[in-house]
Amino acid sequence: MRGTTEHKGVEPHLSGFLSDHESPEKVVSITVEPDVTYIEEARDSNNLNFDFIVEGLTEKKLMIQFIKVAVYDEDGNLITYRHLNHNGVGTPGIHTIGKYEIEGKEILDIFNPFHSFPRAMPLNRLRYMFTFxxxxxxxxxxxxxxIVEPSTYHQEVNLxxxxxxxxxxxxxxxxxxxHRRFSMSLVRKATNNVFFSxxxxYSVDFxxxxxxxxxxxxxxxxYSMNYDFHFSDVTKFYTHEAEVYAPAEGEIVDVVDDxxxxxxxxxxxxxxxxEGRVADIAGNHLIIRxxxxxxxxLFHLLRESVLVSVGDTVSRDQPIAKIGFSGAATTYSHLHYQLMDGADFLKANPLPCRFSDVMLVRGSELVRYREATVDTGDIIVQE
Incomplete structure (x- = not known):
């Protein structure tokens, strides 16, 4: 069985039109990206990993004046309220979203500025309000x-x-x-809608x-230059040719090794x-169902290092490949990992994931978590 959700995600009819308060003219549409939204229950916060696509419907030039959010619990009680506007000296808060002006029938990707809340705060219903x-x-x-009603994803696999x-x-x-700063309107246009989402x-680079x-x-x-990485000497990375282990039991459903x-x-x-080979960004890779x-x-593996074949069953901690520098590995050697609801990463939905028995470095101490999410900046000791 797959993971389940507690609440329904954003429905298309909730991705409403903006109307002139003095006339019924529809001038802008706002949609949520992706249309299924999850609460990522991190160690100290509840995170919301979704964004907005704002599209001008007329030739009007518009500027975002306010973005506000009101958060409600399951009984409809208001819990908190936040906003961005043009108040400030030099660089007001609204500037943090990047471009905030729409030139006619332009499309803007607005990364959700209200993305993290206290761990104990319920996020049953969020009302995002835009003023232009x-x-x-x-x-x-x-x-x-x-209106966004995010889901709590219940992961079944023990990773x-x-x-x-x-x-x-x-x-x-x-x-x-x-991984987060992915402007979907631009990507879809550039790739002729190859990318579904x-x-x-929810990816991590180990x-x-x-x-x-x-x-x-x-x-x-x-050391004196504070210089740490560059693709020209990637073989000096400690990650280069490091062993990759199966994160859980499963069946190998896809292998690229050449x-x-x-x-x-x-x-x-x-x-x-x-050349129509966008999927090559993964480089050598494995997919486990x-x-x-x-x-x-698991992406960016070393050429000809994969130890398994399609149809094989693997067990947790079984060596399956080595880390290389194939595909869009950019500037440093790493293992790109993501959990998805399907095998085709161009069409499947990404899923928030938690790992078991995580030991985090906290100064001179190690703090063990029975289960936890991991994210940018974490230092982990994995035995």
Whole structure:
């Protein structure tokens, strides 16, 4: 069986139109991306990993004046209220969303600015309120609301971290990570709608650390330069050729093992789009089906290092491959991991995931969690 949800996600009819408060003219539409939204129950917070796509429907030039959110519990009681606006000196809060002006029938990706709440706070219903103004007149206002009822995902598979040693997550899926900053309207346009959703929405990049706390071997000159990584010397990374272990029992449903490791170069995304091979961003990879709706995806493996074949059954902690530098591994050697509800990462939905028996470094101490999410900046000792 697959994981289940407690509450229904955003329905299309809740992705409402904004109307002029003086006329029924529809000037902007707002939709939630993705349409199924989850609460990620992190160690100290409840995180919401969804965004908004705002599309102009007329030739009007509009500016976002306010973004507000009201949070309600299951009985409809207001719990908290937050907002962004243009108040401030030099760099007001609204600037944190990036572009906030719509030029006619333009499409904007607005990354949800209200994405993290206290762990104990119920998030049964959130009402996001947008206010737009015509900047040239500074008096015509337009309003719109989007209701989000996020789901609590119940993970069935019991996962362990698939790399052993002292590990850091250089990039996870927090608000600032590259996995999170995925402008879906731009990506869909650039790839002719190849991407169904942001497949990396809950991804983590596992990277091994040496005894001195660096990601790779360094000489004294590099220490003085505060220089830590670059694709030209990726073989110096402690992660390079490190063993990858199955995170849980399951069946191998996909294997790619023949892509070159891109030492001294980088993945050419433009070329991949032109040639219709966007899926090559994963490089050498493995996909494990744990149950009907939970699949582990492991990317950027070393060429010809995979030890299993499609149809094989693997057990937890079984060696299955080594980490390389294939696909869009960018600037440092790492194992990209994500849990999804299907085997095709271009079409499946990403899922929040928790790992069992996680031991986090907290200064001179190790704190063990029976089960926990992991994210950017975490340092983990995996035995």
């Amino acid at each position: 103004i015509e900047p040239e007149s500074n008096r015509e206002f337009y309003y719109g609301n989007v 362990t971290i698939p790399v052993k040693g002292t590990i850091t997550i250089l990039d996870g899926h927090d608000y600032y990570s590259h 942001n497949f990396s929405r 990277t091994l650390l040496g005894e001195e706390g660096n990601t790779r071997q360094m000489d004294p000159t590099e 892509h070159d490791d891109l030492y001294g170069s980088s993945f050419d995304m433009d070329e991949a789009i032109r 744990h149950n009907e709706g939970e699949f582990s995806h």
